């Protein structure tokens with residue numbers, strides 16, 4: 556019991572430490588530089604960050620002076636996507652913390668009595684009385700989760716004081732949209748929309764004559780697209796709608812690698828040098844489960860160890876997952892070996908970055924289209940309805956393979972295996988081609 560209390564104090568302390576940083580940011584007087592230009596408070600804070608974080612009990616005055624509006628302003632000022640502090644708590648987490656509860660009606664009880672509900676999640680430890688934060692009935696919503704479909708549209712008649720609590724079909728908790736059937740469809744669809752706009756931003760950097768190189772595109776994609784695509788991933792990764800996210804991530808990888816839509820999807824992670832989405836998700840789930848299993852103090856520990864029996868066949872809870880014995884790179888290597896994709900023999904270890912990653916955009920694109928055997932050859936252009944004939948000037952059907960290995964006009968000495976190495980002669984060959992691959 557005492558240990559539990561200690562843990563709780565510790566976690567509250569940690570959350571407060573993070574917040575105290577934000578508050579210090581907003582409270583910090585702009586100090587002045589030598590030339591009289593005021594230093595932005597953010598800079599001030601980043602200078603301070605290197606010093607060791609003081610335990611809260613050593614600085615009670617700092618804590619005492621916080622008011623509700625200060626907390627709110629500080630939270631508002633923190634941008635999303637920032638790194639966590641020493642306590643590992645992300646700003647998004649603090650922003651999403653609020654007074655939210657999920658009530659489950661006990662079987663066979665009347666819906667209009669609050670005591671007939673089983674609360675799933677209630678007040679967060681940060682939002683307690685010390686902070687003068689009170690429950691806002693207008694911002695509180697109720698959602699009824701029911702296994703019986705006939706009861707799906709049941710409205711809960713809850714009140715806080717005299718204010719009735721609104722009912723919601725799908726409520727957001729810690730950034731996850733929770734729907735009645737826990738299919739997470741709404742959450743994934745909203746996320747897909749967000750990814751689409753972010754992919755468009757990345758695609759804007761890819762002109763063939765001036766576009767960024769693969770390195771820049773990869774870094775921007777990881778920061779802009781993958782950060783969204785993997786937020787709270789252990790929660791939704793086993794949803795049946797998860798594939799919708801993969802569609803967008805494949806688009807991102809097609810942008811990085813400059814490949815066309817007909818490219819086999821297994822090639823995309825290899826060329827972009829990003830572990831395949833499903834393996835990344837598995838890795839995150841594994842990290843989450845290991846973290847919980849190493850901390851018997853966590854309330855989640857018991858939920859995983861002595862979990863309830865599965866009632867719906869269609870559900871795949873996190874404790875159902877089986878993790879491979881090999882490391883993720885090994886798993887990927889095996890998948891690749893047995894994938895049977897075109898030209899798969901070019902790559903022995905998919906983890907290794909392919910050559911030519913830093914080449915100018917038009918060379919990099921042509922190289923990848925050659926590797927994947929999918930590009931603007933007459934044969935494919937004909938298939939897409941963009942040209943009248945699939946034939947090459949030499950009379951044979953013009954596939955990418957024909958251009959590189961067979962055609963007397965364009966043949967590359969050493970074929971695809973040598974072209975793959977992206978050496979000087981490969982670059983000259985691509986530059987001398989009369990058309991773009």
Ligand SMILES: [Zn+2]
Pocket residue numbers: 947948949950951953957961962963964
């Ligand atoms: Zn030809």
